[in-house]
Amino acid sequence: MSSTTHDFYLGRGADADWLGSVRLASWDGRWLDEFTRARSAGGFITLVALFLRTAEIHEAGEVTLGNHVWPWPWPTSHGTDYVHAFDTGTVWTARRGDRWSLRADEYIPPGPDETPLVFPAMREYCGYTGIDAADTTARRYGPLLGDTYRHDLPQLGLRILTDLTGPPVPGAPSALTGLRAQLPPHLRYAVTADETAVELGFEVFGYRDGDPAAETAAQALSMLPALYGWTDPLGGPPRFGVRVLLADDGRHTTHPVLGDPRARAVLTAF
Structure with a gap:
């Protein structure tokens, strides 16, 4: 099975705080169950840190913490398979630059009042130039791009x-x-x-x-x-x-x- 990429944020929008990222070698929903249940910012930060540390220890993926260099060639999270963010008391998930479609792991249908999908710009940190670092706020990435x-x-x-x-x-x-x-x-x-x-x-x-x-x-x-x-x-x-x-x-x-x-x-x- 193809690997999947995940980014983690505290908050949503251009001013959100990036907590870290991981490329998981295989998909296992049990890895992600715990932090989607977080009900406080501090709890989310702790659970994400524990999740990333566990993945690193078990060599289940390539882990990058938020105080390190942005790991992807795309300069915003619009190119990441799954983005998870804690905001307004719950955890939201967006899939491959589409929309915030999951709230605490429950599907949220499209609606007129949903929060736009905006992420902090990481262009100066991603280390890629030219077409590999094109503006991903407009791009839509294919579901099989993966690794x-x-x-x-x-x-x-x-x-x-x-x-x-x-x-x-x-x-x-x-x-x-x-x-x-x-x-x-x-x-x-x-x-x-x-x-x-x-x-x-x-x-x-x-x-x-x-x-x-x-x-x-x-x-x-x-x-x-x-x-x-x-x-x-x-x-x-x-x-x-x-x-x-x-x-x-x-x-x-x-x-x-x-x-x-x-x-x-x-x-x-x-």
């Missing part, structure tokens, strides 16, 4: 191939389960990483000519940038683009290894 944010394009292509063609993983993110459901298991893929164009090209084998399900697969693969990257309503560049080419079972000259029905995927590079 792939460090990957270059060929590494990302390999990760996507593994996610699409490897054995199903119990507890996998729902976005990945939904994507795989649109891709029949008999399909085979050749993926080309074009670093100059910042593009992954997917050649899909296993459909007969004119198979209407082929377009469904092509549409599903076209969503990969939104799942593993980011979108920017202001028009900023995406993390990568995708080009999909459908090939019938007779097309094995480009990548002969895919002539073997046991083969599932191969990565090439320009």
Whole structure:
């Protein structure tokens, strides 16, 4: 299962106090139950410190305390998987730059009076420049970005191939389960990483000519940038683009290894 990133704050908004962060190697809700029950600022601070210390001792993740350097390449918590903040007597949680959707671990539906999702700016501390430190107040990060944010394009292509063609993983993110459901298991893929164009090209084998399900697969693969990257309503560049080419079972000259029905995927590079 992919790791998850978590940030912790006292208060909400641009003036909130950052208490620390962790990248958990695996998701286990029992780790997070205790501090979501905090009913005072002091209690929350103590429980978060204990949680981070426990994760560090058991080597369950990469821990950063609030008096250290900001650990992520994104300069605000809009790029973090889960953000937890104590405010107005309870603990709030926001998921991947969306909204404060949980209060003391109970779902809160959208409403006109909800608090805007604003975080302190950490640009000067994150140590990244250029596109890696683009303004995340506008960006929306894909649910499968996770620990792939460090990957270059060929590494990302390999990760996507593994996610699409490897054995199903119990507890996998729902976005990945939904994507795989649109891709029949008999399909085979050749993926080309074009670093100059910042593009992954997917050649899909296993459909007969004119198979209407082929377009469904092509549409599903076209969503990969939104799942593993980011979108920017202001028009900023995406993390990568995708080009999909459908090939019938007779097309094995480009990548002969895919002539073997046991083969599932191969990565090439320009």
